[in-house]
Amino acid sequence: MIILDVNGKMHTLDVSPDTPLLYVLRNDLGLNGPKFGCGLGQCGACTVLMDGTAVLSCLMPVARAAGHKIVTLEGLGSPGKPHPLQRAFIKEQAAQCGYCSNGMIMKSKELLDHSPDPTEEEIRNALASNLCRCGTHNNIIRAVRRAAREMKPRELKPRDMKPGELKR
Amino acid sequence: MTGPLLTRRQFGKSLAGIVVAFTLAPELAWPAESGLPGSLGAAPLLDAWLRIDPDGKVTIFTGKVEIGQGALTALAQIAAEELDVSLVAIHMVSGHTGLTPNEGYTSGSRSIEESGTAIRFACAEARQLLLGQASARLGLPLAGLKTAAGTVTAAGGRKLSYGQIAQGGLFHREATARVTPKPAAGHKIVGTSVPRLDIPAKVTGDASYVQDLRLPGMAFGRIVRPPGPGFRLQTVDVEAARRLPGVLAVVRDGSFLGVVAQREEQAVRAREALLQSAKWSEIADLPEADRIHAWLKAQPGEVALVSEKSSATAAPVVRRLEATFSKRYTAHASLGPSCAVARMKDGKLRVWSHSQGVYPLRDSLAAVLKLDPKNVVVSHVEGAGCYGHNGADDVALDAALLARAVPGRPVQVQWMRDDEFAWEPLGSAMVMQLSAGLAADGSVVEWRHELWSNVHSSRPGRAGGANLLAAWHLAAPSAPAQGLSGGEDRNAVPLYDFPNQKVIRHLIKEMPLRTSALRTLGAYGNVFALESFLDELAIAAGADPVEYRLRYIKDPRARAVIEMAAVKSGWKPGFRSDGLHGRGFGFARYKNQACYVACVADVMVDRQTGRVRVTRVVAAADAGQIINPKGLEMQIEGGIIQSASWTLMEAVSFDRARVTSRDWDSYPILTFPEVPKVEVHLIDRPDEQPLGSGEASSGPAAAAIANAVSNALGRRVRHLPLDPGWIKDAIGKP
Ligand code: FES
Ligand code: FES
Numbered sequence: 001m002i003i004l005d006v007n008g009k010m011h012t013l014d015v016s017p018d019t020p021l022l023y024v025l026r027n028d029l030g031l032n033g034p035k036f037g038c039g040l041g042q043c044g045a046c047t048v049l050m051d052g053t054a055v056l057s058c059l060m061p062v063a064r065a066a067g068h069k070i071v072t073l074e075g076l077g078s079p080g081k082p083h084p085l086q087r088a089f090i091k092e093q094a095a096q097c098g099y100c101s102n103g104m105i106m107k108s109k110e111l112l113d114h115s116p117d118p119t120e121e122e123i124r125n126a127l128a129s130n131l132c133r134c135g136t137h138n139n140i141i142r143a144v145r146r147a148a149r150e151m152k153p154r155e156l157k158p159r160d161m162k163p164g165e166l167k168r
Numbered sequence: 169m170t171g172p173l174l175t176r177r178q179f180g181k182s183l184a185g186i187v188v189a190f191t192l193a194p195e196l197a198w199p200a201e202s203g204l205p206g207s208l209g210a211a212p213l214l215d216a217w218l219r220i221d222p223d224g225k226v227t228i229f230t231g232k233v234e235i236g237q238g239a240l241t242a243l244a245q246i247a248a249e250e251l252d253v254s255l256v257a258i259h260m261v262s263g264h265t266g267l268t269p270n271e272g273y274t275s276g277s278r279s280i281e282e283s284g285t286a287i288r289f290a291c292a293e294a295r296q297l298l299l300g301q302a303s304a305r306l307g308l309p310l311a312g313l314k315t316a317a318g319t320v321t322a323a324g325g326r327k328l329s330y331g332q333i334a335q336g337g338l339f340h341r342e343a344t345a346r347v348t349p350k351p352a353a354g355h356k357i358v359g360t361s362v363p364r365l366d367i368p369a370k371v372t373g374d375a376s377y378v379q380d381l382r383l384p385g386m387a388f389g390r391i392v393r394p395p396g397p398g399f400r401l402q403t404v405d406v407e408a409a410r411r412l413p414g415v416l417a418v419v420r421d422g423s424f425l426g427v428v429a430q431r432e433e434q435a436v437r438a439r440e441a442l443l444q445s446a447k448w449s450e451i452a453d454l455p456e457a458d459r460i461h462a463w464l465k466a467q468p469g470e471v472a473l474v475s476e477k478s479s480a481t482a483a484p485v486v487r488r489l490e491a492t493f494s495k496r497y498t499a500h501a502s503l504g505p506s507c508a509v510a511r512m513k514d515g516k517l518r519v520w521s522h523s524q525g526v527y528p529l530r531d532s533l534a535a536v537l538k539l540d541p542k543n544v545v546v547s548h549v550e551g552a553g554c555y556g557h558n559g560a561d562d563v564a565l566d567a568a569l570l571a572r573a574v575p576g577r578p579v580q581v582q583w584m585r586d587d588e589f590a591w592e593p594l595g596s597a598m599v600m601q602l603s604a605g606l607a608a609d610g611s612v613v614e615w616r617h618e619l620w621s622n623v624h625s626s627r628p629g630r631a632g633g634a635n636l637l638a639a640w641h642l643a644a645p646s647a648p649a650q651g652l653s654g655g656e657d658r659n660a661v662p663l664y665d666f667p668n669q670k671v672i673r674h675l676i677k678e679m680p681l682r683t684s685a686l687r688t689l690g691a692y693g694n695v696f697a698l699e700s701f702l703d704e705l706a707i708a709a710g711a712d713p714v715e716y717r718l719r720y721i722k723d724p725r726a727r728a729v730i731e732m733a734a735v736k737s738g739w740k741p742g743f744r745s746d747g748l749h750g751r752g753f754g755f756a757r758y759k760n761q762a763c764y765v766a767c768v769a770d771v772m773v774d775r776q777t778g779r780v781r782v783t784r785v786v787a788a789a790d791a792g793q794i795i796n797p798k799g800l801e802m803q804i805e806g807g808i809i810q811s812a813s814w815t816l817m818e819a820v821s822f823d824r825a826r827v828t829s830r831d832w833d834s835y836p837i838l839t840f841p842e843v844p845k846v847e848v849h850l851i852d853r854p855d856e857q858p859l860g861s862g863e864a865s866s867g868p869a870a871a872a873i874a875n876a877v878s879n880a881l882g883r884r885v886r887h888l889p890l891d892p893g894w895i896k897d898a899i900g901k902p
Contacts, residue, residue: 016413016433023432027388032380033373037503037552038585039436042832045503073373082372089371093363093798096806097236097553098370099504105371124840131832133503134236134553135809137843139802 002066006031007075017063022046024062025072033073033102037131044103044130048072054110073102076109085109088147089140096134103130108144116152118144204345206285207231211269212342214297217290218247220334224318226251226258228287231271232279233263234366235524236553237862238799239279241364245795246284249357250291250349252315253330260365263526263548273525273627275556275685277762277860280795284858292349294339301333352793352854359854361798366550378520378549379507379582386509387416388432389570389581390439391563392425393591394641396826397681398451401425405445412438417573422643423448428570428579439584452825454680461494461599464620469674470653475661482613482667485605489708493602493697495888496819498595499835500686504552506559506592507582510567512575517544521564522551528629529561533568536639536646555810557684559583559592561628562637569638586830591637594820595686596622596656600697605668610709611719615669617660617698622679624655624689635684651677655689659867662698663757664720681822687807688758688863692814695756695867696874696888703752703875704884712741713753713875725790728851729764730755732788736849737768745880748773752875754868763791763864765804769844769872773880775899778892782812782844782873787865789848792856800861801848807865808846813838815870817889 004011006029013028020039025031025048037045039058046058049071057065077083082090085105095101104127111118111126118126123144132140204212211217211231219227228247234240244258261267263274271283295315302320303310305328312323318330352359370376394401401423409418409427414434419426425442429435455463509520517539523529526546534541546564554560567581583591598621605614626648628635633649640648657673688695706716714734721727733739733753743751750773755766770784789804817836821828829835870888878884883898 015431019431019433027382027432030382031373032375032377035377035379035504036582037505038832040585040831042585043503073371077372079368079372079374082368086368086371090363090367093367093802095236095364095367095370096238096802097503097550098367098376099236099502099552101371102373124843127840129839131503131837131839133501133555133810133837135806135843136802137809137840138805138846141840 002062004062004066004070005068006070007072013062015062018061020058021048021060021062021065022057025057031072031074035099035102037099044107045100047103047106047130049106049110052110052113054107073105076105084151085112085144085147088143088150092139092143092146094136094139094143096136100130100132100136104132104140108147111144112148112151117148120145204343205289207269207271207282208286208289208343208345210271211286214290214294214341214343215339216269217287218294218339220330222331222335224257224329224331226253226318228258228260229268230260230262230283230287231269231527232274232283233524233548234550235274237803238364238796239274240366241362242280242795242799243284243287244365245357245362246288247291249355250288251295253318255357255362257318265526265530265544265546270527273528275524277758277862277864280858281860284795288349289345289347290343293343293345293347296347297338298330298333301338302328305333355854358795359793359852360796362796364799376550377504378509378522378551379504381509381520381549381580383509383511383578386578386580387428387430387574388435389426389428389567389579390435390584391566391581391587392427392439392442392446393587394423394448398453398825399423399448402447402449404442404447408445409438409442412441417570418442419570419573421569422641422645424569424638424641426566426570428574436584450825454822454824456824457822460496460597464597464599464676467676467678469620469676472673472675474657474671474673475669477669479667483607483611485613486608487606487708488603489606489705490601490603491701491704491884491886493600493700493886495598495693495696497597497681497683498686498814498818499589499820499829500555500558500592501835501837502552502554502558502588505583505585505588506563507551507580508564508567509578509580510564510571511578512568512571515539515543517568517571519544519546519564519568520549521546521560522549522554523560523564524554524557525627525629528627529564532561532628532634532636533565536565536634536636537568556686557593557625557627559588562591565636565638589830589835590827593626593682593684596624596683598656598690598693600693602697602701604701604705606705606709610711612664612666612705613668615662615666617662617694618672618674619656619660619690619694620674620676621656621690622676622683623651623653624658624683624685626651626682626684651684655685658689658694658759659691659756660694660698661760663726663760664702664717665722666720681820681827687810688866691756691758691863691867692811692870695754696870699754699756699868699871700874700884700886703878714739715741717753717755725853726755726757726764729766729788729790732849732851733766733768733786736788736847737786739768743879745882747882748775748880750876750878750880752872752877752879754871754875756867758860758864758867763789763859763861765789765864765868767808767865767868767872769869769876771873771876771880773877773895778895778899780816780877780890780895781842782816784845784847785812785869785872786847787849787868788851789861789864790851790853791861791864792853792859794850794852795858797850800850803861804848804865805846807863808869809838809843811866811869812844812873815873815888815890817891819889
């Protein structure tokens with residue numbers, strides 16, 4: 001039996017310990033956020049957070065995730081109550097097919113947790129191993145910058161502000 | 169019991185001897201026999217397109233599907249606009265062989281032109297019917313009635329909701345298309361950047377994709393493909409695989425091999441075991457990858473004159489130039505490998521697929537599985553962006569073949585990454601040989617474009633065979649149906665008005681690797697060649713490339729797009745490169761009849777490594793009436809970034825027996841740090857037809873990048889991709 005802490009809930013699972021975490025999240029827990037893109041650690045579509053660090057769930061045996069806090073896209077927010085990053089992705093229309101969105105958002109969450117006001121270059125570098133085939137990159141960068149602004153309104157530097165932005 | 173596997177020779181044979189005389193571009197041959205606009209011709213009943221429930225919910229049926237291009241949002245906007253209902257009242261049903269009109273394929277950037285036009289006319293007429301019905305019921309003249317928010321209101325304040333009126337088969341009648349849709353000036357929803365309806369679910373992890381479908385009792389399947397196209401399965405230890413944990417069935421039929429398991433990882437493991445034990449016979453007869461262009465030119469092709477024009481009064485030619493351009497095989501490389509769910513129950517097959525054409529897929533599945541098409545239902549559920557004919561249809565047959573082995577249980581099959589790279593149909597390699605004669609003032613008086621290519625469309629649903637991968641591998645195989653010609657010369661005919669011009673195509677039917685529709689079909693290669701060569705001629709004539717293009721174009725819309733791209737990018741005639749930075753221009757009107765796009769690209773060349781970085785692309789686009797500006801901008805921008813990736817780095821590698829691009833390391837694409845900044849400027853023409861835009865920017869972007877690279881190097885690179893090999897080669901030349 002493997003006990004898994006996902007999105008704040010504990011789950012007891014009877015699966016082989018070498019099962020990739022991705023399949024457990026998708027098929028046992030019914031989560032759709034993490035996606036199978038390559039199964040090879042090359043695309044980022046399967047990204048989840050483990051104790052706040054972005055990891056590739058396609059490569060992670062489920063046994064190694066036990067005892068850690070796993071957060072998936074669903075753990076950030078819902079359509080009715082989106083996380084600021086999700087809200088920013090909607091606002092900036094930062095998805096075409098959207099298959100990469102999970103990885104983009106989860107990786108950006110890790111970035112913003114460490115670096116609340118990243119430059120464009122920092123965002124590009126943080127997302128360097130997350131592939132998008134639709135060419136949505138620039139909208140994704142804008143979404144991450146928007147989320148950064150909205151998550152840290154009081155720490156805004158003047159250069160990032162538009163008139164009236166702090167008055168909410 | 170090994171069945172014959174189709175080798176490229178057999179491919180060639182099955183295609184040989186067919187005289188192709190299509191005048192239509194591929195996939196354009198959709199019927200409009202009744203003379204009704206758009207797809208109404210194919211499905212003239214109004215209730216084929218819309219339904220209004222008593223509670224006021226409006227359902228719009230479309231045969232076109234969402235492939236990440238925002239089509240369903242744009243179509244919903246059109247419906248809401250004509251009906252006078254709010255966007256949230258609209259529910260879209262798309263791509264379902266039991267429910268929606270048959271609109272063929274969602275391809276060729278025609279969703280708005282075809283489905284949008286049908287929905288616009290159907291909804292305009294429906295609104296008129298609602299008004300008529302309300303007038304009768306209220307006993308009031310039509311003139312005093314107004315519609316808004318799904319309600320008919322009379323001058324005195326009496327109201328009837330659409331839900332109250334639209335009953336009793338009100339829309340069960342043939343469309344007349346005599347009700348004129350609203351003029352653009354009155355539009356409130358069309359023309360605005362309504363947010364995409366599908367994005368909130370996608371960014372929060374709500375079920376959005378066929379990969380997210382979880383049906384009761386669903387099992388998981390995986391396929392074990394041959395190593396390459398010339399391989400046949402000799403032996404495999406099926407029994408050992410059957411004993412593996414969770415395995416429900418191993419299906420072997422000729423060289424088709426697959427496994428169904430209780431759990432997904434069990435199917436993956438069983439696939440690995442089968443791969444280990446499988447022994448294949450090998451035919452290694454693919455052409456050498458590095459000589460693919462010479463190979464194409466050496467094949468006996470079907471030669472056709474695509475277009476010819478001559479003028480007796482043209483100025484004499486004083487100078488001739490010629491150049492040969494090429495592109496390699498390219499992959500769709502969808503981020504998510506293809507996936508489908510199938511269930512076989514009591515002789516009836518149900519399939520969920522991200523195919524671009526559910527009806528043609530249904531017919532092909534029925535033919536291969538020997539079922540009556542009436543007993544096959546295929547419905548569309550989104551997959552990852554496909555950009556053309558990827559593995560979507562093939563995996564649907566895979567799932568159906570596996571589902572037969574576990575009757576009653578739905579089976580989900582997702583290809584592994586290497587399945588997708590090794591077996592998806594590719595964008596064809598091409599050779600474009602161009603020559604021109606210049607007059608004394610440097611202007612073009614003669615133009616010739618000759619091209620060699622495999623077919624660019626071999627989707628399922630065509631008569632005379634089955635274009636589904638597994639069908640060729642079965643013990644009793646189906647031959648592939650002939651591909652559809654015409655895509656290879658897409659945009660080969662210049663939009664420029666050259667006095668003498670000739671375009672010739674060589675369609676090479678023998679396919680070493682399977683090819684089919686990849687975004688733009690042949691237009692990407694042709695526009696790259698045409699616009700590169702025109703740039704060469706401008707330089708030879710000592711002219712500015714923008715001015716040189718405008719010399720040959722009268723169409724004011726084309727001129728406006730070219731001029732806007734030049735102005736917005738700060739184009740300056742006579743720009744001299746420092747040897748590191750380059751700037752280039754590219755223009756095309758997709759298919760010579762859809763959206764106009766001009767691009768200016770800025771590049772930086774690292775002369776040591778030979779690597780090119782595209783730093784910025786400025787584009788101008790005219791897609792006629794704009795339905796959704798943000799959506800249009802994303803289509804143009806997405807096409808540019810994808811094209812930058814194709815142009816700088818993409819080529820499918822293969823050896824004499826197999827595709828060797830099998831993952832993202834062996835088929836790298838552009839990544840975040842390399843993605844250019846993109847600016848898109850739109851020209852709205854509210855009173856013109858909306859024009860397809862999804863494929864419009866790929867060619868112009870490639871040309872602009874190639875011209876920028878040549879500008880930086882002072883030398884021309886004519887072969888795609890513009891990778892370090894070619895760049896260093898160009899730098900090294902004296
Ligand atoms: S699916 Fe895990 S990195 Fe691609
Ligand atoms: S939006 Fe399709 S892969 Fe990124």
